[in-house]
Amino acid sequence: MKIAVLKESGGEPRVAAIPETVKKFVGLGASVVIEAGAGQGAAISDADFEAAGASLASRADALTGADFILGINGPEPASLAGARSGTRLVAALDPFRRRSDIEAYSAAGLEALAMEWMPRITRAQSMDILSSQSNLAGYKAVVDGASLYGRAFPMMMTAAGTVSPARVFVMGVGVAGLQAIATAKRLGAQVSATDVRSATKEQIQSLGAKPIFVENAAGIEGEGQGGYAGETSEEYRRAQAELVSGHLAKQDIVVTTALIPGKPAPRLISDQQIASMRPGSVIVDLAASAGGNVEGTVDGQTVERHGVKIVGASNLAATLASDASALFARNLFNFLSAYWDKEQGGPVLPDEDEIVKAIRVTHGGRIVSERLAA
Known part of the structure; x- marks a missing residue:
């Protein structure tokens, strides 16, 4: 069983294996081949990988005869020339927005497994790359917001007077939102949060933050499909916009995290609402790559509107490349090792398994994902 780990392209610093997971794969009987330089962005040297039992190779040699290809993001199909039909590609594939790449994987006979579709x-839970990476993104969103804010976060009582604590508002209370709340609280801010899912109110309160919820219109009960929020009624959206408008004007830092899988990010903050905020405030939009929760967000850039800085936070987890790589690599190992068959010498992925069915996108030269077909 040969496992190939490729160097990421496009400036992505993370890597899909770390010495710890290499050692574990080798312990299971696999051979692990790392493309030379793959760990450089995450502060992992080639020597570190070799010491863990991996071999170093060029991309072409790593791909030759590989049974599994591990990646952070799905590679450009042209860069996988030399991979044999039937090789399994395990990475975040972004199938909805990269449909042409999925079709190319299928045409090449690759079995593509989209790890971000883990149920x-x-x-x-231990295989969920979205949770592990979102956790880091929520933390970094607050840290980045604090660095741009230009004022202190905690209350400070000094002989020269009192400094008021920063007010932080988190919109969307999934994994990233919960970590943003916790981080802002640790830094001493006054924190409030909102979500369309009624079940998150207790989670917000458990972290010591104030829940801001619409009371006169029904939101979404429970967690929603797959743990994500779904779409709400027009009545709810109007009521929420009115509630949020009054609250936003008093906030110093806002973190938005709302996403709906397969659809553009919902618009949570309008230009008019931005104008109501005081100059010097900061908005960190974690949904920037999906179109943004905030009017005027530019993916990957920080722009200013009405004196308010809007951070189009793209791939924040990658700015913590060492930790993000470690968590991602463990997610991949936990997935593959859960299906490891000693007699077969590698993972066996049953067709009817709930996890396999959820993440398998291509198989046998066809696109087999029901989500993608829908």
């Missing part, structure tokens, strides 16, 4: 079930 939110108990036995898959």
Whole structure:
């Protein structure tokens, strides 16, 4: 069983294996081949990988005869020349927005497994790359917001007077939102948060933040499909916009995290609402790559509107490349090792398994994902 780990392209500093997971794969009987320089962006040297039992190779040699290709992001199909039909590609593939790449993987006979489609079930928690990376993104969103804010976060009582604590508002209370709340609280801010899912109110309160919820219109009960929020009624959206408008004007830092899988990010903050905020305030939009929750967000850039800085936070987890790589690599190992068959010498992925069905996008030269077909 040969596992190939490729160097990411496009400036992505993370890597899909770390010495710890290499050692574990080798312990299971696999051979691990790392493309030379793959760990450089995450502060992992080629020597570190070799010491863990991996071999170093060029991309072409790494791909030759590989049974599994591990990546952070799905590679450009042209860069996988030399991979044999039937090789399994395990990475974040962004199938909805990269449909042409999915079709190319299928045409090449690759079995593409989209790790971001891991179902939110108990036995898959340790395999969930979205949760591990979102956790880091929520933390970094607050840290970046604090660095741009230009004022202190905690209350400070000094002989020269009192400094008021920063007010932080988190919109969207998934994994990233919860970590943003926790981080802002640790830094001493006054924190409030909102979500369309009623079940998150207790989670917000458990972290010591104030829940801001619409009371006169029904939101979404429970967690929504796959742990994500769905779309709300027009009545709810109007009521929420009115509530949020009054609250936003008093906030110093806002973190938005709302996403709906397969659809553009919902618009949470309008230009008019931005104008109501005081100059010097900061908005960190974690949904920038999906179109943004904030009017005027530019993916990957920080822009200013009405004196308010808007951070189009793109791939924040990658700015913590060492930790992000470690968590991502463990997610991949946990997935593959859960299906490891000693007699077969590698993972066996049953067709009817709940996890396999959820993440398998291409198989046998066809696109087999029901989500993508829908």
